[in-house]
Each structure stands twice: as C-alpha cells, then as structure tokens.
Amino acid sequence: ANRSQAFGNRGMTLEADINATNTYYRDINKANIHKKPTPVQVVNVHYPRRSAAVITEGYFKQPSTTDYNGVYRGRHIDFEAKETKNKTRFPLANIHGHQIEHMKSITKHGGICFLIIRFSVYKETYYIPAETFFPFWDEQFNNGKKSIPYETIRCKGYRIPFHYQARVDFLAIIDQLYF
Amino acid sequence: ANRSQAFGNRGMTLEADINATNTYYRDINKANIHKKPTPVQVVNVHYPRRSAAVITEGYFKQPSTTDYNGVYRGRHIDFEAKETKNKTRFPLANIHGHQIEHMKSITKHGGICFLIIRFSVYKETYYIPAETFFPFWDEQFNNGKKSIPYETIRCKGYRIPFHYQARVDFLAIIDQLYF
Ligand SMILES: [Mg+2]
Ligand SMILES: [Mg+2]
Numbered sequence: 001a002n003r004s005q006a007f008g009n010r011g012m013t014l015e016a017d018i019n020a021t022n023t024y025y026r027d028i029n030k031a032n033i034h035k036k037p038t039p040v041q042v043v044n045v046h047y048p049r050r051s052a053a054v055i056t057e058g059y060f061k062q063p064s065t066t067d068y069n070g071v072y073r074g075r076h077i078d079f080e081a082k083e084t085k086n087k088t089r090f091p092l093a094n095i096h097g098h099q100i101e102h103m104k105s106i107t108k109h110g111g112i113c114f115l116i117i118r119f120s121v122y123k124e125t126y127y128i129p130a131e132t133f134f135p136f137w138d139e140q141f142n143n144g145k146k147s148i149p150y151e152t153i154r155c156k157g158y159r160i161p162f163h164y165q166a167r168v169d170f171l172a173i174i175d176q177l178y179f
Numbered sequence: 180a181n182r183s184q185a186f187g188n189r190g191m192t193l194e195a196d197i198n199a200t201n202t203y204y205r206d207i208n209k210a211n212i213h214k215k216p217t218p219v220q221v222v223n224v225h226y227p228r229r230s231a232a233v234i235t236e237g238y239f240k241q242p243s244t245t246d247y248n249g250v251y252r253g254r255h256i257d258f259e260a261k262e263t264k265n266k267t268r269f270p271l272a273n274i275h276g277h278q279i280e281h282m283k284s285i286t287k288h289g290g291i292c293f294l295i296i297r298f299s300v301y302k303e304t305y306y307i308p309a310e311t312f313f314p315f316w317d318e319q320f321n322n323g324k325k326s327i328p329y330e331t332i333r334c335k336g337y338r339i340p341f342h343y344q345a346r347v348d349f350l351a352i353i354d355q356l357y358f
Contacts, residue, residue, distance in 0.1 A: 032284045034244055039216035040234060055219060055237035065213060069248060071255035074289030078250070105211045110253025 014083040014118045014125070017167040018068065024165045031171060033070030033077055039063055065102045066113075072171060073179060076111035078103070079170075083118040089147035090117055092140055100137050103130045112178060116160065116170060117153060126157035127173040193262040193297045193304070196346040197247065203344045210350060212249030212256055218242055244281045245292075251350060252358060255290035257282070258349075262297040268326035269296055271319055279316050282309045291357060295339065295349060296332060305336035306352040 018035070025031040044057035066080040080103070082094045095115075106113045113130035136148050158173045166172075197214070204210040223236035245259040259282070261273045274294075285292045292309035315327050337352045345351075 026284065029284070029287065032281070032288050032290075037216040037218035037240075038221075040219040040221070040237065042217075042219070042237075052238055055234060055239070058219065058221075058234035058237055059231055060234070061216075071257070071285055071288045071290040074255070076250035076253070076255040076290075102211070105205065105208070106250055108208065109211050109250045111211075111250040111255075 013120070014081055014116070014168070015067075018081055018116065021166045021168045021170070022068070022070075025171065031070060031072035031077070033068055033072065035068050036063070036065065062096065062098075064098050066099055066106075072112075072174065075174075075178065076106070076109075077174070078106045078111050078113045079116060081116040081118075083120050085120055086147075087119070087121050087150065089149050090119075090153060091147045092137060093146065095137070100134070104134065107131060112174060114170075116168065117157070119150060119153075125160045125162075125168055126153050127160050127170055128153065128157040129177070132156050192299070193260055193295070193347070194246075197260055197295065200345045200347045200349070201247070201249075204350065210249060210251035210256070212247060212251065214247050215242070215244065241275065241277075243277050245278055245285075251291075251353065254353075254357065255285070255288075256353070257285045257290050257292045258295060260295040260297075262299050264299055265326075266298070266300050266329070268328050269298075269332060270326045271316060272325065274316070279313070283313065286310060291353060293349075295347065296336070298329060298332075304339045304341075304347055305332050306339050306349055307332065307336045308356070311335050 015035070022033045022035070025033060039061040040055075041059045041061050042055050043059065044055070046054045046056045048054065066078055068081065069076070069078040071077060080095065080099055082090070084090055084094065103113050107130050115128045115130065115133055116125060117128060118125040136144070140146050158176070161169045161172055163169050194214070201212045201214070204212060218240040219234075220238045220240050221234050222238065223234070225233045225235045227233065245257055247260065248255070248257040250256060259274065259278055261269070263269055263273065282292050286309050294307045294309065294312055295304060296307060297304040315323070319325050337355070340348050340351055342348050
C-alpha cells in the first residue's frame, strides 16, 4: 500500500545541532554559514486566486554538492555532515561520488573542506579534513575497505567540542588547524 | 479561476546565462560557484510502493540569502543577480532587506560580495560591488531615492564582458578588482 505522511522534524539530531550552531555563529557575527536548501524538482504548481502558490508535484533531487557552506575569517568553508549508528566503522556508502568530486574541487580552489561525522551511539562528533578522507574514499576502488574504522576516525580526526550554544563547535577545530 | 501550470524554463535569461557561466568555470577548473536551490517548505510527501517519493504539497519560501556562492582563488564569492526591463533606473524593491543583511555580513567576514544587474533592454550587464550598493540601499530609508539611476550604475559599476562560453564573465571583473 502507498502511504502519505506529514514531513518535518524527523529527529535529525546532528543536522539540528549544526543548524543551531550556525545560527549562533551568525548571531554573534563569528561566521556566516548556512545549510543549503534541499534541491526540489518542481513539476506542477497550483496558483489559487487569493493565496500562495502550491507545489502539487515535486521530487527530491540528489544533491550534487555538500550540505553546508559559508565564510569564516575570510576563508571559504564547505562541509558535509553524516551521522551513523554503527559502533565500529563509518560506511563509505554514506557519501556519494559526486559529493567527493565537489569536495576535491573546493579543496583545489583553496576552500576549507571537511566532513563532520557523528557516532550517535557514543555521542561523539569528529572533524575529518577532506584531504584526510580522500585516500580512504579512493582506496575502496582499489580493493580497499568500504568503510573507515571508528579507531581510525578517532586517531586521524579531531573530536569536536560540545558547548551549550555552539553545540557542534567546529570553528574551534578550524581555528586550531588554519589560524 | 484557479490555474495549474507546468513549471520550468520560463525564460530567465540572466539566470540561465550565469548558470552556463558557472558550469563552464567548473568544467575548466577555474572556480566552483553554484546557484543555491530554491528553498521549498515540504508539507506532504507521498511514497508510492515502487517509485520515488512525490511531494504533493509544498510552498516556495522567501530566500534569506543570495542566489549564488562558491570559491575562487581561495576567496569566498557571494552574489545576487537581478534583471530589469526598466530603461532609466534599477528599482531597489527588487532586493529584499534580509538579502542586504546577508550581504553586509558576508562582506564583514571577508567574502567578495556583489550584485549582477542586467538592463535587458540594453543587453548590458553590470557588476556592482556590495560596498558600492549599500549606501544607495540605506539612503532610501533616509528620504533617499527608491531606485538607482542607470547612469549611476554605468558609472559606479563595471560592465561585465560577454564571451561565448563565459556568457557573464564576472570573474574577469574580480580579477581586475581583487588580484
Ligand atoms: Mg547530505
Ligand atoms: Mg534572487
């Protein structure tokens, strides 16, 4: 059977935490970083006489870039965020190939590019520089593993501190790595 | 009566030209700049058994930022594009207040921020630095004009060259102003 359901807050905790953090960063004029809107292919629109246009047929499109970008201390910031329930590894299938191509391009043009990976079971959130991530990604096509072990992420990544307002305070890591 | 219509290419010439330019810039690895997706508030989604989820109720949201951003030569790029059929002036009502707030924030954080304004009657496209635009915007609330004269835009802005592949070659102006 088909089902139709209301769409909205579906408990995307990491996303909610990052959005709150970005709002805080903007409020205190620390950085200007936004989540990009989810791309929707609009097929049909209904225009009622007295109210707003209603999209009556649309489809979610695969994002061709990452979820977040913006500017901090003059530098371009670009990142993707992923949460996993896995206890022992981060499966590379969570990321799409065109997102990696995008991240390689951003890195090449001098942007600060990274992944935020949360192991939800441990409530631990890590900053992985894109340059650190790429070799793991590329190796999977060369008989490499299809995932990155949790221990490797602990070792090669940077644990992102939690603060009351900056719930995923990734700029603390960027300050440390780039300034 | 209500009307329902197919949605798609509605002859947004400046937008199409900028999208083609950005695709070209990415193809030749010159810059990575994208149009942000139009924000849609998704209210209802239908999940057919064997095919993709269909958005059956959604609304266009007012964008709170600008339309385009990305990275070029290590710098964060952020701009808004507007086309007018007006022959003598650019009406400030074409821009929203929250977009100006966003542009002021981007400028403050060290991004390269500007407007692209096309006078479609003259087929002329201008690059206006955000810093040049702000005083005109702010003055309107201080008994100033509600528009910028065409002659002022000719004088204070930079005419963007047209090339076959870079149809709105705004990076040529950025090279001139910043590098
Ligand atoms: Mg994503
Ligand atoms: Mg716009």
